[in-house]
Amino acid sequence: MDSVAQRLSVVGAGAALELRGVTRLFGALAALTDVTITVRPGERRAVLGSNGAGKTTLFNCITGDFPPSSGTIRFFGEDITQFPPYERIRRGLRRTYQISALFPGLTVQDNVYLACRGVSRGRFSLLRPGQNDALMHATETLVQAVHLAGVKDQRVAELAHGQQRQLEIALALAGAPRFILFDEPAAGLSPTERRELIEILTSLPAHIGYIIIEHDMDVALRVVESVTMMHNGRIFKEGLPREIESDPEVQELYLGGGHE
Amino acid sequence: MSLLQSTQFRPDPSANATRRAWIRAWPELQNPAAWLVALILVIMPLIANGFFLIEIFATTLILGIIALSLMFLAGYGGMVSLMQLTIAGFAGYMVAVFGISGNANISLGWPWWLATPMALALATLFGTLGGALAVRTEGIYTIMITLAIGAAFYYFTNQNWAIFNGHTGINTVATPQFWGVDWRSDIAFYYVTLGVAAICYFAVQYVSRAPFGLALQGVRDNSRRMAALGFNPNAHRIAAYAFAAFIAALGGVLQVWNYRQISPGSVSVGACIDVLIIAVVGGITRPIGPFIGALIFVLLRTFALDVLIKFGLDGNRFRLLIGLGFLAIVFWSSDGVIGLWERWRRNASPTQRPGGGRHG
Known part of the structure; x- marks a missing residue:
C-alpha cells in the first residue's frame, strides 16, 4: 500500500470506467444486481442481453439519469456515484439515447x-x-x-x-469526449445508414472508448473488442466477441432466442 | 475529433450564410410591417391625444412588458408563472416605499434614481427566490406555486400596515423630474414606456438566440437530455426567472409611475391572471405576442363598456367579452393571435417553407 502505483490501482485510476457492486432497485424490482465492470481507457465494448436484461438501466446509472441504489461508479479514477448527470458529462462522459432525445x-x-x-x-x-x-x-x-x-x-x-x-x-x-455510451444507435436505421454508423464508430480517435448496446450482431461485434453479456440485471458472461458468439449458453439465451 | 475534420467539407458561400444568419436573428428588420408599426409608435404623440397616449398605448406597453416576462418563461422555458404581476407590483411598492409619496410615514424619501434601482434589484431578488421554489415542480404545480406566491403577496399587502399601508396602499407617488422635464407628462411618459418596452422586446429577442436562451429552450424541450449534455437544468430555470423578474420589475416601476399610486388591488389574483390571459391571447411563441395581447386587452377593457351599453347590456360585463375572446382564441389557436396570423399568412403564400414560423 505504499507506492503510488499500488494506490492508484486500488482506486482504479487505470480504468476509464469502473463499476463496483452497482445495484438499482425500482421498488421491489431489481433492474441491476451487483454489477461489477471495469473498462480500460479506449476500450470498445458491447453490452448484449435480451429486453429487460438491464442494459439501459446500466447506462442510466453510469450517467446519473437514475443514480444507483448501491455500489460505486468511478470515471477515470474519480468517484462520480453521487454526481448529478451534468457533472459527469463535463468530465468527458457522453451518451446517446435509445429513443432519440433531441x-x-x-x-x-x-x-x-x-x-x-x-x-x-x-x-x-x-x-x-x-x-x-x-x-x-x-x-x-x-x-x-x-x-x-x-x-x-x-x-x-x-x-x-x-x-x-x-x-x-x-x-x-x-x-472532448473520453468515454461514450451508445444505446442502440442502429435502431431503425437502413442498411446504408448502418454502414455509415459503423464507419463513424470505427473511425473514432483511439483514446475514446465506448460501450455500445446493440441488438444487431453485425454492427455490435464489428465495432468492439470485448463483450459483456447481461441477463436479468446481472453480468452473465464477459469475453472476446468470438468467444461470446460461440458460447453455447449465450446462444441459448440470446442468439437462439429469436432476438434480432 | 480528427475523424470529424477528415470528412468532406463543402463550405457555404459565406456572405450568403452571414446574411441568412442575420435575417434569422432579427426577422423584424426584414419585415416592412414591423418598420411601419415602429414608425407609427414613434410619431404617435402627433396622432393621439393624451388619453390615447397614456390610457391606451402607455398602458398597453406596460402590461405588454409584464406579459413579456411571462412569455419569456412560458415560451422559451415552458414554465407558466402566475407571479409575474406580483413581481411587478412588488417593484411598484418598493418604488413607493423607498421613494417619495403622500404617505410620508412609510416612504423613505429617496430620490428616484436611488429608489428605482433598489426596487428593480429587490423585485428581481424576489422573483428569483420565487423561481427557485417553483423550479422544484413542473407543469400545473408550477402554476399552483406561483399563484400561491401571488395570492400570499396580495393578502400580505392587505394586512401589512408598516410597509405596504394595508388596503389603502400608497398614494401620490412622486415621479421623476429632471433636465427640466416632467417625465410623467403625457408625451414624455409615453416615450419612456416605449423606450423601455422596445429595450425589453429586443433584449428578449436577442437572448432567445444567445447560449442562455437556446439552453432554456433546450430545457423546455428535454431537460433530461440537457443534463446529459452538461447543463444544469434547474440553474437555467432559476436564471430564467431572474431575467424575467427584472423585465417584470421594469414594467412594475412604469406602472406605479403611471398610476402614481399602488394598492393591493394592483396585485390581486385577478390581475395576475389577466397577465396570463394577455400573454396567451397574444401568443407566447414570440416576444411580440404579449404586446398584441395587451393591446386587445386594454382596448376591450376601455371600450367594451361603451359598446355593451350601446347594445343595452350591462357595461360591467366587459370581462365576459374578454373571457369569450380568450376562449375563442385558445379554442382555435393554441398560440394566440400570432398563431392565427401566421397560419393565415402561410395559407396566403403557400411557397413559404413550412415550419419556419415558430421562433427559436
Missing part, C-alpha cells in the same frame, strides 16, 4: 451548438456567438461529420428517423 423545437444546428456549449464555458452567456466563435466552427464540423449539413437549418421535428439518429450521435461527440 430538442424538436430547435434547428439541427442549434441542437449541436447546445451540445458543444454544454461541455464548455459560457453556458449562461447572454451574448450571441459571433461569426468566428470557436463553438460555431465546432458545430459546423460536427454537423458535417454526421452528414446533416444539408438540413442544418431545419427544425429537428421535421427530420427523418435516420437523420435524428445521426444527430443523436453528433450530440454525444461534442466537445
Whole structure:
C-alpha cells in the first residue's frame, strides 16, 4: 500500500470506467444486481442481453439519469456515484439515447451548438456567438461529420428517423469526449445508414472508448473488442466477441432466442 | 475529433450564410410591417391625444412588458408563472416605499434614481427566490406555486400596515423630474414606456438566440437530455426567472409611475391572471405576442363598456367579452393571435417553407 502505483490501482485510476457492486432497485424490482465492470481507457465494448436484461438501466446509472441504489461508479479514477448527470458529462462522459432525445423545437444546428456549449464555458452567456466563435466552427464540423449539413437549418421535428439518429450521435461527440455510451444507435436505421454508423464508430480517435448496446450482431461485434453479456440485471458472461458468439449458453439465451 | 475534420467539407458561400444568419436573428428588420408599426409608435404623440397616449398605448406597453416576462418563461422555458404581476407590483411598492409619496410615514424619501434601482434589484431578488421554489415542480404545480406566491403577496399587502399601508396602499407617488422635464407628462411618459418596452422586446429577442436562451429552450424541450449534455437544468430555470423578474420589475416601476399610486388591488389574483390571459391571447411563441395581447386587452377593457351599453347590456360585463375572446382564441389557436396570423399568412403564400414560423 505504499507506492503510488499500488494506490492508484486500488482506486482504479487505470480504468476509464469502473463499476463496483452497482445495484438499482425500482421498488421491489431489481433492474441491476451487483454489477461489477471495469473498462480500460479506449476500450470498445458491447453490452448484449435480451429486453429487460438491464442494459439501459446500466447506462442510466453510469450517467446519473437514475443514480444507483448501491455500489460505486468511478470515471477515470474519480468517484462520480453521487454526481448529478451534468457533472459527469463535463468530465468527458457522453451518451446517446435509445429513443432519440433531441430538442424538436430547435434547428439541427442549434441542437449541436447546445451540445458543444454544454461541455464548455459560457453556458449562461447572454451574448450571441459571433461569426468566428470557436463553438460555431465546432458545430459546423460536427454537423458535417454526421452528414446533416444539408438540413442544418431545419427544425429537428421535421427530420427523418435516420437523420435524428445521426444527430443523436453528433450530440454525444461534442466537445472532448473520453468515454461514450451508445444505446442502440442502429435502431431503425437502413442498411446504408448502418454502414455509415459503423464507419463513424470505427473511425473514432483511439483514446475514446465506448460501450455500445446493440441488438444487431453485425454492427455490435464489428465495432468492439470485448463483450459483456447481461441477463436479468446481472453480468452473465464477459469475453472476446468470438468467444461470446460461440458460447453455447449465450446462444441459448440470446442468439437462439429469436432476438434480432 | 480528427475523424470529424477528415470528412468532406463543402463550405457555404459565406456572405450568403452571414446574411441568412442575420435575417434569422432579427426577422423584424426584414419585415416592412414591423418598420411601419415602429414608425407609427414613434410619431404617435402627433396622432393621439393624451388619453390615447397614456390610457391606451402607455398602458398597453406596460402590461405588454409584464406579459413579456411571462412569455419569456412560458415560451422559451415552458414554465407558466402566475407571479409575474406580483413581481411587478412588488417593484411598484418598493418604488413607493423607498421613494417619495403622500404617505410620508412609510416612504423613505429617496430620490428616484436611488429608489428605482433598489426596487428593480429587490423585485428581481424576489422573483428569483420565487423561481427557485417553483423550479422544484413542473407543469400545473408550477402554476399552483406561483399563484400561491401571488395570492400570499396580495393578502400580505392587505394586512401589512408598516410597509405596504394595508388596503389603502400608497398614494401620490412622486415621479421623476429632471433636465427640466416632467417625465410623467403625457408625451414624455409615453416615450419612456416605449423606450423601455422596445429595450425589453429586443433584449428578449436577442437572448432567445444567445447560449442562455437556446439552453432554456433546450430545457423546455428535454431537460433530461440537457443534463446529459452538461447543463444544469434547474440553474437555467432559476436564471430564467431572474431575467424575467427584472423585465417584470421594469414594467412594475412604469406602472406605479403611471398610476402614481399602488394598492393591493394592483396585485390581486385577478390581475395576475389577466397577465396570463394577455400573454396567451397574444401568443407566447414570440416576444411580440404579449404586446398584441395587451393591446386587445386594454382596448376591450376601455371600450367594451361603451359598446355593451350601446347594445343595452350591462357595461360591467366587459370581462365576459374578454373571457369569450380568450376562449375563442385558445379554442382555435393554441398560440394566440400570432398563431392565427401566421397560419393565415402561410395559407396566403403557400411557397413559404413550412415550419419556419415558430421562433427559436
